[in-house]
Amino acid sequence: MEKVKRLFLTALSLIGATAVEAQESDWQTTISADVVNQYIWRGQDLGNVSLQPTLGIGYQGFSLTAWGSVGLTEASDTKEFDITFGYGVAGFNIGVTDYWFNTGLDPQNRYFKYDAHGTNHIFEANIGYDFGVASIQWYTNFAGNDGQNKDGKRAYSSYAEVNVPFRLGGVDWTATAGVVPYATTSYGTTGFAVTNLALKATKDIVITNSFFLPVFAGITANPCSQKAYLLVGFKLKP
16 A cells, blocks of 8 residues: 555656646746847937847747847937737737837826826837748837827837748848838828838857857948948847
């Protein structure tokens, strides 16, 4: 009887350990930080050399991600703190992002001020699909410090983007085309405008057998503002 009891307890402990391991494996954690020579976002110049950390957690398609940016050389550069809740299954994804910037409607730049007419937060919804050979995303601001349209009313500023990944010369590339469909002061457009044409290359530099450094470089052009940028950076991650 004692042997049977021991076998039973051993079996329970093994089952429990297996269950915990299975539960742990369902969770994914992201910890990383990018260092870039310029902060260019959707064709807009938001600052010079910047540090951009990411902390995220995911479970069975759901994800909660915090992302930020802070300038390293100019005190006037954009400071940003974003929180995104998303869900993805197969190629489909949907999400909501709370953007906070250090400039906006609140002269004191308070993070916890959510007054509709006095906040630095912008709330955006997105939906998209990855077809493998290309992916498409649509983003729309629905609350917070959104831009204005030609009539001076909330623009519900939107942005659509197509990304095409490919591999060439042993390097991973991504070609991007982004447009703003209608007038908004958020993107500086007076109607439909192409605001982001980009080509980015990424290559892993092997430092040791267990550590590599992803380095990326790219060209971004904004035909609407007549600006162009040459970008370079690297990613740090465990």
